[in-house]
Amino acid sequence: MELTRRDATAALAAIGATGGVALGVRRTTDAGAGDGADGAVDGAEELPDDEAVRETMAATAAAVYPEAVSGIDAFVGGFLDGRLDGSAHGEGIRAAVAELESTARSWYDAPVADLPVADRDELLRGLGTDTAEEHPHGTTAERVRYYVVNELLLALYASPTGGELVGIENPQGYAGGAESYTRGPP
Amino acid sequence: MSGAESLGNEGAAGEDVDRTPVPNADVCIVGAGPAGALVADRLAADHEVVVLDAGPRFDPADRLARQERAIRPFYGRPDVWGVGGERDAYENAGERGYPLNHARVKGVGGSTLHWQGMVMRLHEDDFNSGSERGVGTDWPIDYADLRPYYADAERELGVAGASDNPYAPPREEPHPMPAFEPSYSDSLFAEACEELGIDMHSVPNARNSEPYDDRSACVGYGTCQPVCPSGGKYDATVHVERAEGKGATVIDRASVGTLEHDEEDRVTAAVYATPDGEEHRQEADAFVVAAGGVETPRLLLLSASDRHPSGLANSSGHVGEFFMDHLFAGAGGTLDEPTRQNHVGFYTSACDQFYDEADETQAPFKLEFFNYAGPSPVEMALSGEDWGDPLLERLRDGYGNHVAMGGLVEQVPQADSRVALAEDRTDDHGNPVPRIEWTVGDRALDTIERANEIQVAILEELGAEVEWVAGPDATGPAYHHMGTTRMSDDPERGVVDADCRTHDLENCWIASSSVFPTSGAMNPTLTIAALALRVADDVDARLSGA
Ligand SMILES: Cc1cc2nc3c(=O)[nH]c(=O)nc-3n(C[C@H](O)[C@H](O)[C@H](O)COP(=O)(O)OP(=O)(O)OC[C@H]3O[C@@H](n4cnc5c(N)ncnc54)[C@H](O)[C@@H]3O)c2cc1C
Numbered sequence: 003m004e005l006t007r008r009d010a011t012a013a014l015a016a017i018g019a020t021g022g023v024a025l026g027v028r029r030t031t032d033a034g035a036g037d038g039a040d041g042a043v044d045g046a047e048e049l050p051d052d053e054a055v056r057e058t059m060a061a062t063a064a065a066v067y068p069e070a071v072s073g074i075d076a077f078v079g080g081f082l083d084g085r086l087d088g089s090a091h092g093e094g095i096r097a098a099v100a101e102l103e104s105t106a107r108s109w110y111d112a113p114v115a116d117l118p119v120a121d122r123d124e125l126l127r128g129l130g131t132d133t134a135e136e137h138p139h140g141t142t143a144e145r146v147r148y149y150v151v152n153e154l155l156l157a158l159y160a161s162p163t164g165g166e167l168v169g170i171e172n173p174q175g176y177a178g179g180a181e182s183y184t185r186g187p188p
Numbered sequence: 189m190s191g192a193e194s195l196g197n198e199g200a201a202g203e204d205v206d207r208t209p210v211p212n213a214d215v216c217i218v219g220a221g222p223a224g225a226l227v228a229d230r231l232a233a234d235h236e237v238v239v240l241d242a243g244p245r246f247d248p249a250d251r252l253a254r255q256e257r258a259i260r261p262f263y264g265r266p267d268v269w270g271v272g273g274e275r276d277a278y279e280n281a282g283e284r285g286y287p288l289n290h291a292r293v294k295g296v297g298g299s300t301l302h303w304q305g306m307v308m309r310l311h312e313d314d315f316n317s318g319s320e321r322g323v324g325t326d327w328p329i330d331y332a333d334l335r336p337y338y339a340d341a342e343r344e345l346g347v348a349g350a351s352d353n354p355y356a357p358p359r360e361e362p363h364p365m366p367a368f369e370p371s372y373s374d375s376l377f378a379e380a381c382e383e384l385g386i387d388m389h390s391v392p393n394a395r396n397s398e399p400y401d402d403r404s405a406c407v408g409y410g411t412c413q414p415v416c417p418s419g420g421k422y423d424a425t426v427h428v429e430r431a432e433g434k435g436a437t438v439i440d441r442a443s444v445g446t447l448e449h450d451e452e453d454r455v456t457a458a459v460y461a462t463p464d465g466e467e468h469r470q471e472a473d474a475f476v477v478a479a480g481g482v483e484t485p486r487l488l489l490l491s492a493s494d495r496h497p498s499g500l501a502n503s504s505g506h507v508g509e510f511f512m513d514h515l516f517a518g519a520g521g522t523l524d525e526p527t528r529q530n531h532v533g534f535y536t537s538a539c540d541q542f543y544d545e546a547d548e549t550q551a552p553f554k555l556e557f558f559n560y561a562g563p564s565p566v567e568m569a570l571s572g573e574d575w576g577d578p579l580l581e582r583l584r585d586g587y588g589n590h591v592a593m594g595g596l597v598e599q600v601p602q603a604d605s606r607v608a609l610a611e612d613r614t615d616d617h618g619n620p621v622p623r624i625e626w627t628v629g630d631r632a633l634d635t636i637e638r639a640n641e642i643q644v645a646i647l648e649e650l651g652a653e654v655e656w657v658a659g660p661d662a663t664g665p666a667y668h669h670m671g672t673t674r675m676s677d678d679p680e681r682g683v684v685d686a687d688c689r690t691h692d693l694e695n696c697w698i699a700s701s702s703v704f705p706t707s708g709a710m711n712p713t714l715t716i717a718a719l720a721l722r723v724a725d726d727v728d729a730r731l732s733g734a
């Protein structure tokens with residue numbers, strides 16, 4: 003199923019992007035506080051720019067999205083246009099992506115986007131993001147789960163196409179109107 | 189501002205706000221939930237009105253980030269509107285735990301920011317429980333006294349409803365908006381109910397089925413509880429803004445710690461603390477306490493003085509007693525066909541058929557047909573150890589075939605179910621926190637079982653495999669705090685009179701479900717709104733007459 007610009011816009015409309023003011027932007031050097039025991043490499047010095055964040059996120063999406071979806075790059079790019087808005091959240095994504103990238107480089111000697119999809123999956127599992135619960139200020143695994151894995155899953159499953167994959171064209175978070183609930187199954 | 193964790197700086201943003209008292213105020217209202225906001229709106233054009241609220245003014249631009257909090261597993265429900273911490277500390281000491289901070293929001297708009305927006309009128313017998321049902325007590329007012337105020341409240345909140353409910357009390361005019369259409373799952377329930385001779389009908393929603401009062405129609409975000417990003421669901425910021433437009437002053441983060449009075453038993457000032465650590469005194473000619481069903485009695489108890497040693501307005505000794513909530517009864521399961529749940533976050537059909545069977549042993553109760561049974565896929569997706577195709581498979585297995593019913597049951601008022609002050613625990617301003625002693629009697633528990641029997645019969649008729657039943661052991665409160673400053677004509681038996689004015693203090697009114705002598709089984713806020721409009725009339729008459 004093809005993800006469209008409408009999906010990206012819908013996902014953004016669902017969880018918010020305003021390009022607004024950054025309130026209390028968390029300094030990236032704080033991002034790893036309380037962490038360090040899980041082998042993550044500190045990537046704080048070289049934070050990726052927007053383009054690099056998009057590339058890593060899209061590459062990760064290819065691992066965490068079901069095979070049936072296409073159009074991932076444009077969807078993730080469009081979605082991140084709204085999320086990388088200078089807010090604390092946008093910076094949280096950037097910092098988490100930096101850690102994911104530096105782990106990829108130290109384990110595989112390659113950026114995430116150059117890894118086969120199976121290795122991206124292995125990288126995420128190796129970091130423990132599969133069993134981690136999301137936490138915006140937690141361990142590396144918890145932050146990658148919050149800012150990368152769940153960020154991507156939230157975008158997908160709050161969009162009409164993501165919802166349709168599951169059988170709900172008006173998923174929670176998507177302003178899909180007040181009629182769809184009255185209709186029977188297609 | 190995007191991102192759920194970017195929230196929480198309401199306070200910082202408001203540091204340079206003027207929170208000093210308003211000179212020459214006629215009316216001081218404590219609490220900016222629907223009760224306080226409606227009183228303020230009614231009085232603001234002709235009187236100098238000031239509203240003090242303990243919580244912040246929330247930025248409407250943050251609602252999507254709050255919605256993200258509602259969906260993401262990291263956040264608990266109280267986090268969505270910043271409830272909790274020292275400000276909202278409380279104690280439980282009753283036979284049942286009461287999750288107070290799931291049950292309220294502090295801030296401009298009050299708990300309607302989080303509410304679901306179901307708005308029914310109480311039934312005629314609910315006002316005469318003692319004489320008609322043989323338990324509880326009669327209200328000093330009747331349905332007929334409140335009837336015009338109910339119609340007024342429906343216009344104010346914007347209620348979508350229809351007149352197809354044969355069990356509803358009489359009404360003289362249609363609802364302001366047409367009812368929401370029944371859901372697809374309602375149509376499945378309808379067949380089963382018809383077989384069993386059970387009636388279904390529409391249900392009134394404080395939610396726009398079409399644009400109303402410059403607010404958008406519901407657009408189907410599906411997260412009504414705890415946040416509606418579109419404004420399609422009514423919340424009390426509507427009346428706060430309207431009151432401000434008429435000249436009222438609303439001061440946020442102004443927590444009232446005590447009410448002061450003089451030797452003539454008139455309240456003279458509300459003493460409140462602001463974030464800068466200052467304490468202020470707001471004087472006024474009339475005071476309306478609208479701080480919700482728990483904080484209202486707490487404030488009266490905190491205001492004890494030499495003249496009123498057991499708390500203000502408490503010569504009856506009943507302040508805090510008779511704490512009630514509605515009890516939840518429910519059941520659910522799965523069908524072998526799609527049921528189309530979780531498109532919207534409200535329900536569209538109900539059954540009031542059994543409500544007026546109530547007597548000494550059976551409480552009034554109502555039944556609800558859910559449109560949000562089972563998990564929401566997006567929430568499921570964020571908590572699991574899988575992604576990719578296995579996750580999609582799990583979502584497909586988990587979503588699609590659920591059905592569920594809910595219901596609310598009345599509890600009889602009991603003096604030993606109460607809100608008191610904690611002995612050695614204080615809040616961020618050093619005031620004793622509320623201690624909740626919640627007890628529920630057998631009539632309610634037996635009625636929950638009765639409701640469960642009907643729910644299970646309907647589900648089985650539908651062909652559902654019943655997977656859960658919330659019965660007497662699993663029941664919980666519906667987050668409706670009632671009864672703690674009960675209304676009575678007799679000053680020894682109640683805290684406020686039939687006009688919701690305190691017996692002990694002549695210029696102090698209470699606008700809240702805390703005045704309900706009995707609770708019925710209908711969600712309380714339409715009745716709160718009707719009483720608030722009636723309080724506004726009384727305050728206006730007395731101020732104008734003075
Ligand atoms: C999850 C949920 C779902 C609900 N669904 C429904 C529903 O479907 N239908 C329905 O009828 N009801 C529902 N309710 C209940 C409904 O929200 C309340 O009945 C209603 O908001 C009560 O209005 P109020 O103005 O009396 O109090 P509140 O809305 O609670 O407002 C009280 C205000 O007073 C302020 N305050 C408290 N103490 C002080 C103090 N000392 N100084 C200054 N200010 C103070 C608080 O900050 C708060 O803003 C629901 C509630 C919850 C939590």
Ligand code: SF4
Nearest residue numbers: 406407409410412416
């Ligand atoms: S379903 Fe309607 S009322 Fe509920 S949150 Fe969405 S827009 Fe608001």
